[in-house]
Structure formats: C-alpha cells, structure tokens
Amino acid sequence: MKHACQQASRLASDSLDRQLSLWERLTFHIHLAMCRNCRNCDNNLKLIRSTSELIEKTRYGAIKLSDNQRERLHKSLEENTGQ
Amino acid sequence: MDRHDDPHAWLNKHGDYLYRYAMSRLHNEEQASDLLQETLLAGWKGYDKFTGQSTIRTWLVGILKHKIIDFIRREIRDRKLSEAVENDPTSVYFNENGSWSEAPNAWKDNPEELCQSEQFHTVLESCIDRLPEKQQLVFRMRDITGDDTDSVCKSCDITPTHLHVLLHRARLALRKCLEINWFGQGKHS
Numbered sequence: 350m351k352h353a354c355q356q357a358s359r360l361a362s363d364s365l366d367r368q369l370s371l372w373e374r375l376t377f378h379i380h381l382a383m384c385r386n387c388r389n390c391d392n393n394l395k396l397i398r399s400t401s402e403l404i405e406k407t408r409y410g411a412i413k414l415s416d417n418q419r420e421r422l423h424k425s426l427e428e429n430t431g432q
Numbered sequence: 433m434d435r436h437d438d439p440h441a442w443l444n445k446h447g448d449y450l451y452r453y454a455m456s457r458l459h460n461e462e463q464a465s466d467l468l469q470e471t472l473l474a475g476w477k478g479y480d481k482f483t484g485q486s487t488i489r490t491w492l493v494g495i496l497k498h499k500i501i502d503f504i505r506r507e508i509r510d511r512k513l514s515e516a517v518e519n520d521p522t523s524v525y526f527n528e529n530g531s532w533s534e535a536p537n538a539w540k541d542n543p544e545e546l547c548q549s550e551q552f553h554t555v556l557e558s559c560i561d562r563l564p565e566k567q568q569l570v571f572r573m574r575d576i577t578g579d580d581t582d583s584v585c586k587s588c589d590i591t592p593t594h595l596h597v598l599l600h601r602a603r604l605a606l607r608k609c610l611e612i613n614w615f616g617q618g619k620h621s
Contacts, residue, residue, distance in 0.1 A: 355522065355530045362600040366574065366581055367592070389536040393607045400543040401556070401576045407547060409456040413448045418465050422447070422472070426439045429473055 353380055354387055361391040365398055437479040439472040446489045450496055456577050457500050467503060471496040497583065504569075504587040513566045522604045536607065539615045552614060559609035567602035570595060575603075 360369060360377040369377060381388050414422070426432070450471060454464035474495050475482075482491055527533050546552045560568055570588060573579045574595075579587075585595055 353530050354532050355526045358522065358525075358604060359596075359600050362603050363596050365603075366596060366599060386532045386535045389538045390532075390607065393536055393539055393611075394603050396539055396541070396543065396546075397603065397606055397610065398575050400546045400552075402578055403543045403547045404553060404556070405456060405576045405578075409452055412452050412455055414451045414465070414468075418451075418461075419443070419447065422443055422465065422469055423440055425469055426443065426472060426476075430439060430476055432438065432440065 354384065354390075357381065357384065357387040358390055361387070361394050365394065437476060439476045442472055442475065442488065442492060446492055449489065450492060453493060453496060454500060457573070457579070458503070463503070467496060467499045470499055474499075501583060501587045505589060508566075508569070508588060511565070513569070520601075522601055525604055525608065537611060537615060539611075541615070555610065555614045556606075559606050559613065562609060563602050563605055567598050567605070570598045571602040571606070574599060 357377060357380045360373055363369060363373075364377070381391060447468065450468050451464055454467050455461070458464050458467070471492055475488075475492050478495075482488070486494075525533060560571065563571065566588070570584055573584045573587065574581070581592055581595060585592055588595070590598075
C-alpha cells in the first residue's frame with residue numbers, strides 16, 4: 350500500500366477520537382501486525398494520551414475556590430439578583 | 433420554605449465542582465471565576481427552563497459548557513488562529529514511499545510513573561508549547577482535558593475531519609519531541 354505508515358499513523362491518531370470503519374480497522378490491524386514501527390507509534394500515542402489525562406486529573410482534581418473568590422462571587426450574586 | 437433556585441446555595445454546593453470544570457479548560461483563575469458567576473446568574477434567570485430531568489449540578493454544567501465554548505470561539509476569532517489543511521507537515525516524519533524516516537522506539541514507561549515525574553511534566557509542557565497554537569488548543573481540549581469531539585469542533589468552529597487532521601499533526605509532533613527530549617535519553621527499550 351502506498352504511504353502505508355503515514356496512513357497508519359493517521360488511523361492510530363483517529364482511533365483515539367472516533368470509531369474506525371470496518372475496512373479501516375482491517376487494513377490498520379493488518380499493517381500493525383507487519384510493522385513494528387507503526388505498533389510503536391500506536392503505543393506511543395496511547396501513552397501520551399493516558400499520561401496527559403492522568404497529569405490533568407492530578408493537577409485539577411483537588412482544586413477549589415479560594416475564600417476570597419467565594420466571597421466575591423456571593424457579593425456579585427447579591428448585587429445581580431437582589432437576593 | 434426550601435428554595436431550589438437560590439444561586440448562593442448552588443455556589444456553596446456546586447461552586448468547587450464547576451470551578452474545577454472551568455479551570456481545567458481555561459487554565460485561568462479569573463476567567464474561570466467569571467464564567468462561573470455568569471453560569472450561576474444564567475441558571476437563576478432561566479430557572480423556569482429547568483425541567484428537573486437532570487440534577488441541578490448537571491444542568492449548571494451544561495450552561496457552563498456552553499459559556500466555555502462561546503468564550504473559546506471568541507478567543508480564536510480575536511486571535512485569528514487558523515491553520516491551512518494543505519501542506520501536510522507530518523510528511524517530514526516519512527520517506528517518499530510513506531515509510532518512517534526514523535523508526536519510532538518502544539517506550540517502556542507507564543503513565544503512573546511519568547505522572548509523578550516533575551521533570552517529565554516540564555518536558556511535556558515545553559513540547560506542547562512548541563506546537564502551532566491551534567494544534568495546542570485542540571490537543572489540550574481533547575487529550576488533556578478529555579472533552580468530546582463535538583464540543584471541541586463547536587468551540588473551534590471546525591469539522592470533525594479538520595479536527596482529526598490537526599490532532600494527527602499535533603500528536604506526531606509531540607511524539608517526536610518526547611522521543612528526542614525524554615524517551616531518547618536512554619529511557620526507551
């Protein structure tokens with residue numbers, strides 16, 4: 350297949366965002382079975398995704414409004430709603 | 433009387449959750465807090481539209497989500513971020529026959545270990561910062577924050593196909609950058 354690895358890298362990326370068609374899955378997996386480079390690339394992209402998600406979860410998991418922010422928000426709600 | 437349309441009670445009960453949602457997408461305390469305020473006010477004004485089919489929290493997240501999408505759309509418009517689909521920059525990683533010009537290595541690290549390494553965070557961030565702005569934006573929304581394709585397309589005003597093109601470019605560039613600056617330092621098998 351022409352441009353096989355470049356095309357496979359696109360399918361590796363797309364598979365993180367959408368369901369590949371039956372034909373795409375077939376050609377992708379046949380190519381991966383034969384091509385160690387593309388298997389590595391596929392795993393690399395998955396590792397980047399799962400690590401990025403985990404870092405984000407750790408970073409923002411415990412974040413909270415500060416007392417100051419909360420106070421300001423209550424005040425501006427009062428001004429805008431009369432409540 | 434038990435009041436269900438009290439924005440102060442919403443702020444006390446759901447404020448942290450909504451703020452976290454906004455912060456993870458905007459990465460800016462002031463903007464996140466502003467949009468939270470707008471959301472609570474919009475919820476208060478539009479409370480008669482709340483059907484009770486979902487929880488108040490889910491309903492408020494829905495409002496916030498739209499506000500974030502609008503905000504990002506404005507940002508993109510104001511900063512005139514655009515990127516042509518032509519001239520595929522991923523071609524630099526491949527030979528003319530479409531095979532890899534430099535073979536990707538197997539990376540042995542696992543997400544838990546990498547997540548704990550401050551040094552890795554720094555390398556990852558600097559690799560993301562080197563991407564063209566629109567690629568950075570879609571990569572952050574999709575792979576870091578985990579927004580669904582539909583929201584990313586709406587925020588950026590692009591088609592799903594265009595989004596896939598941008599993500600492919602971003603991910604291959606990041607892969608290369610991480611291979612050189614992290615996994616290439618004797619950290620691959």
